[in-house]
Amino acid sequence: MNISVIGLGKLGLCTAACFASTGHTVYGFDLNDHFRSELKSRRNPIEETGLTELLESAWERLHIVDSYEAALQSSDITLIIVPTPSLPDGRFTNDYLVKVLEGLAPALKSKSSFHIVDVVSTVMPGSCDTVFTPLLEKATGKRCGTGFGLVYNPEFIALGSVIRNFLNPDMVLIGASDERSGSAVSELYTSTCKTRPTMAVMSLVNAEITKISLNCYVTMKISYANGLAAICEQVPGADVDVITAAIGADSRVGSKCLKGGLGFGGPCFPRDNLAFQAFAEEFGSEALLGKAVVAVNNSIPERLFSRIARHCAPPAKVALLGLSYKADTHIIEESHSIMLAKMLVAAGYQVALHDPKALDAACDLLGNDVVCCVDPYECLTGAAAIALLTDWPRYRDLDWERVAMLAAPGSLILDSWRTAMNNDMSAFTYIPVGVGISAKDTVL
Ligand SMILES: NC(=O)c1ccc[n+]([C@@H]2O[C@H](COP(=O)([O-])OP(=O)(O)OC[C@H]3O[C@@H](n4cnc5c(N)ncnc54)[C@H](O)[C@@H]3O)[C@@H](O)[C@H]2O)c1
Secondary structure: OEEEEEOOOOOHHHHHHHHHHOOOEEEEEOOOHHHHHHHHOOOOOOOOOOHHHHHHOOHHHEEEOOOHHHHHHOOOEEEEOOOOOEOOOOOEOOHHHHHHHHHHHHHHHHOOOOOEEEEOOOOOOOHHHHHHHHHHHHHHOOOEOOOEEEEEOOOOOOOOOHHHHHHOOOEEEEEEOOHHHHHHHHHHHHOOOOOOOEEEEEOHHHHHHHHHHHHHHHHHHHHHHHHHHHHHOOOOOOEHHHHHHHHHHOOOOOOOOOOOOOOOOOOOHHHHHHHHHHHHHHOOOOOHHHHHHHHHHHHHHHHHHHHHHHHOOOOOEEEEEOOOOOOOOOOOOOOHHHHHHHHHHHHOOEEEEEOOOOHHHHHHHHHHHEEEOOOHHHHHOOOOEEEEOOOOHHHHHOOHHHHHHHOOOOOEEEEOOOOOOOOOOOOOEEEEOOEOOOHHHOOO
């Protein structure tokens, strides 16, 4: 198929590369001149696992154009993947999308064949029916559903695994103004995905609600496991991993996203939760579960801080290993590690940081208040407390005998994911999060 992609950022460029590498012809446009010129020179401006390699098989069919008109005229479907930042009340703004739709409208008006406008950006429920459809109908003089098609087709992907998630979905969500548009987008994904996903084709508003409620459900599982971990920590002999493994084996629950540890962060989950609450309130309802999920999540950095404060007082050195909101990405947005770093700095601790990918971003943010180390052993040298935060595979291979020689005697090891549990940790005050080790550790 001939498709166009407007917005070639973290999700948009991966999407364009996935379609182009699976045989579709893709016309990409981004307002960012630098992105366009880099892409025209076949250089990848976005850091994402596997993207540079995937682009190698995509360049032949990935054409970078310089206008909305060129993108729309060359294609049958236009995917829009621009930011929808959160407003102070938690709602997403449609400002960027509106600008794109206004830019596409003249070409949509003059095009003689049926064209599908496919919004991929995350939007508030109701946006398609109350904002996008009226805007396009007014600007083009055409009827939505007959003169052109409107689709809402958001992704469920995580940074660091965008390409894998995109090509191997369980489900593709397609809200459509009409059957023809829904079928065309369904066919596009069927021809691209490696899996045989469920094609969930529905009305635009149902798809809008599905998108944010699915994300909220996933965060509910994460917060459930984290709430359980907090309780287990108080109970001598309790082990959150043993319990969640059994709970997750029940097919009514499922094992994914059920590991107690750090909370959820990043650019999607936290804001989707707030948007879900704002959406419920707008329609006179209340997202009680959503509120509880956020409360559990917000309590985690404080819980980690309390553990450290009980062990050592400022200005002791605290080493934080892992800064990104999850492994395999450099993104630190809404990262619990960063929240903990800020709390420690404010309390007067000396804070040293390490991360395989996110160190630069964290150090740019925290500046001279912290010491940034490219080597984890340098980071933890002399530390009275060491917190293992993001679950990077690299930290599973730490040489704990060496750590014992470098860190302060009897230093606290706060192990968010229990990665060091099978080692001899007797040289340390070892606290695996979610495990009630002994009575003396049970009072927060
Ligand atoms: N990144 C993710 O993991 C992810 C996952 C699910 C959903 N989403 C949603 O996808 C949307 C985009 O997210 P992202 O992370 O790719 O954002 P991003 O900031 O990485 O990329 C957005 C791109 O859009 C471009 N852009 C902005 N305004 C434009 C315009 N008027 N015309 C053309 N290009 C324009 C920007 O230059 C930028 O390159 C958001 O709504 C986000 O919530 C993202």
